[in-house]
Amino acid sequence: MLTESRGADAEPRTEWPPFRDPDAWDRRPLLVAALLALAVGVWACWSATVDDAYITYRYTTNLAHGFGPTWNPGQDPVEGFTNFAWMLWHVPWVWLGVPLPVVSKLTAAACAMAVTWLLVTSPRTWSGAVAAAGSFVLFLPTWVHVDSGLETAPFALVVLRAVLLAARLLHDRDAPVRSWEVPALLLLAGTLRPDGVLGVAPPLLVWLWLRRRDRAAWTWTGVAAVAGIGYLVGRWAYFGHTLPNTFYVKVGVDAATDGRWIQLTAATLLPLLVCATAGLFRARTAGPAALVLASCLALYAIPALSAPAMDYLSRFAWHGFPLLCLAAAWTLDAVELRRVAAATAAVVVGWTAVAGFLAPDGRTMVNYGDDLRRAHIAVGLALADTNVPADRRTVAVSDAGAMPYFSGWAATDYIGLNDERIAHGANPTEVLLADDPTVVVVTSPRPELPPSSWRTDLPRVLGDRELVGAAQMRPEYFQLVYAKPDVAPEVRAALDRRLAEARAVTDTRVDPSYGRWVDRVLGRS
Structure with a gap:
């Protein structure tokens, strides 16, 4: 066969080694360009920590504080994470006070x-x-997966x-x-x-x-x-x-x-x-x-x-x-x-x-970080801000990531990822009625209550709880926050503060577009 060998590629081809001859050609320019x-x-995708990463961070934090790798300290341990070594790697950084998303990234x-x-x-x-x-x-998923926290x-x-x-x-x-x-x-x-x-x-x-x-x-x-x-x-x-x-x-x-x-x-x-x-x-x-x-x-x-x-x-x-x-x-x-x-x-x-x-x-993913900050993280921080007594700091969520992590409240995950009862067949409605959480957060495609979510009869579960706020993540993605009447005013006030703060530090847009991402990266929004 005719061969054509020029410049950097001019090497003998008598065999195929999967590892290079270090003297064949200078790889430093390509390496520098690739790393750059x-x-x-x-x-550009630094903010894109996904909600699931905060599940691991919650287990890590509980382990670092001496409670073991568990979802709710003091309760029967449940394995809602699937990355034991990754969870363990973050423990020393909790002791050092380094933000866990930074460690992951x-x-x-x-x-x-x-x-x-x-x-x-x-x-x-x-x-x-x-x-x-x-x-x-140059593959966009590479950037997002590096920054995802997983x-x-x-x-x-x-x-x-x-x-x-x-x-x-x-x-x-x-x-x-x-x-x-x-x-x-x-x-x-x-x-x-x-x-x-x-x-x-x-x-x-x-x-x-x-x-x-x-x-x-x-x-x-x-x-x-x-x-x-x-x-x-x-x-x-x-x-x-x-x-x-x-x-x-x-x-x-x-x-x-x-x-x-x-x-x-x-x-x-x-x-x-x-x-x-x-x-x-x-x-x-x-x-x-x-x-x-x-x-x-x-x-x-x-x-x-x-x-x-x-x-x-x-x-x-x-x-x-x-x-x-x-x-x-x-x-x-x-x-x-x-x-x-x-x-x-x-x-x-x-x-x-x-x-x-x-x-x-x-x-969606290049804008994920800002969207999460405006919704899930804001809700979690708002719950943490309240003076609700420790024994009543209980919340039920379907998105069991940033909200439980930032709130520090005992959480019922009514999807069941972090709840053995639901994972092994218990009815979510009955579990929530038994737990009777002070706050229930409902994920909804609209700012109105859906009739059910993840096999859960929401009207029955909510009872007399009051809607204290709605945090919008994307055009058809809301977190509706319901609280018991006696704590509703305090939760509402904390949520209003945190939602306003989130709007001030994010671009306030909810449309998933590359234009929005570029504007934010370039400081135009």
Whole structure:
């Protein structure tokens, strides 16, 4: 075949190493440009902490204050979070007084920088590195997921690192890979997310097979297995259930096998998927490509079959996104016509960047932080401001994130994510009547009370409680706050103050649009 080698891409192609020759070409300009693009994107979306992150922060805060990882101190512990290691990581920062969203964002940003570095330095050619790093740092969901407050970016880094180590061994069975590292990554992945072991399982199996005669490999795998089993047993003993509480609520609620998740993911990541799959048909890339696709399939199986809640900006597809970026780069490394490789890299980066901005919920998510501040956070701060006696500081919510976290009140989550009774079949109406919370917050598409919400008979639950305020998050998203008559005046006054304060520090607009986002970032609103 005719070959065309020029400039930075002029390298021998007798074999396919997944790790570069450090003297092949200077990667520093690309690395600097990629990190700068990542920094600008993360800065522009800095406010986008999602409501679910505050669930983890509540458990973290209770643990740091000596109550254990529990939703309501003094009550039966419930596991309403699914990211134990991430929750644990934030505990020391509570003691130091550092705001937890800042800790999350900086930690995730460091992980995203590490991913960027791997995507720039692992491919062998300029075209491959541009395709991998460019797709990653110019993808709008990357910026939002780094700033979301959740474990998404650290988890993606763990899976990527495990796959890279296995790919190194596929190229060179004698490559220096620490015997403890892959098992440690498996353990970390499993404690960051319950399904984390699925993504790391393929590289672990490859590593074990290739190092099957290495006693240290089996010893460290056994140590990780014992530690993992100990973690599971400890969870079971403490919380009383084998799976996180959220599993019992979400499985079967939104289940949909009509292919919507698959269609959206395929359309968004199409060039990356095509390039990764094409690697299966070249001898030099078949092994690593198969490894990447196996890990992605393991990660994607559950969301593909269950239409998961809170899958904003394809969050669960993003777990495998860096893997697909790298697999596409490896495929381009093996393309001998460098102009073809460069053109393909441009298409991959361009498509991925545009697809990120065209995501159905992209406009909503870039404005999410301001919207949350104006509604959920304002309500939570207002409750915290009141002088309601401690034994009556009880609230029921359906959005169990920022409102319980900022209020500090004992909270009944009537979706059931943080309530074992509801998660295991109790009727939410009966639970709320039994708890008799002082304040009930209702999520509604209008500033009027809906007849029901999450199987809850709202008129029956509310009884004589008074509507003391409505906080609008988006055009069809309101939080209606109802309080018992004897505390209603005080709650109303505190809520009015906090809502006015929120309007003063946000852009006051509720429309989800990129124009609004740009105006805010540029200081024009």
